[in-house]
Amino acid sequence: MPHKDIQNYNAQQSETDQAICDVLATIIDTQLPEAESKLWHGHPVWFLEGNPIVGYSKQKKGLRLMFWSGADFEEPDLNILGGKFKDASIFYNAINDIDIEALKRWLETSKRIQWDYKNIVKRKGRLERLK
Template identity: 65%
Template sequence: MNPEIQTYNLSQSDEHLKICDLLASEITRGLPEAENKIWHAHPVWFLDGNPIVGYSIQKRGVRLMFWSGADFEEPELNVTGEKFKDASLFYNELSEIKLENLEGWLKKARDIQWDYKNLVKRKGQLERLK
């Protein structure tokens, strides 16, 4: 695990630490080719410089976000962005994480991507990559 992500996880409460550690290990296992780092103050995984998945601590819990998740057609990813193609869900207990769902979402994250990397260059317009 990236040392910055490990530091981020270790700074969380006990239950959130467990959730973050599991998410980090499963995301890394599911997307082994992805670069991962702290980006905008939370852990994010990138494919070819494009943000794919990340998590953050918010009032509602640990938010797992897929940048292109709105196109996954997954009812569990029910917190969607208003402007872009992101979709999320929140965890408050380790037992809420369904590994088979996470594995499927990570496969979709590789196959369904919008080009966030060039969003500024395109003046806020997203283009589908895959």
């Protein structure tokens, strides 16, 4: 069951986006049972040992699912936007856009490949690989 704040976030979305959010939150909670989830900078985010792993947010292009270390997952469906950080994301505009098997694979990979965002400020913006 997603965190209460996440449930409230999901409930504030349009009907289509709420359905997408609910599916994402349920699958993420199932695949990352050890993760702490909360609203962070106004959006649902899951953390492993204090490090942000995955989250989603409503944007103009649709609902963005972002993996903080996703650039190193070697997954063609995850779009790498920047170059400074290691994030990668995918946008959803309908519940049928969600490839559940791919999502589960990405979540498994997110446990194995992690960059240390928790200490990025302390390191003056420099990322180091945790796993």
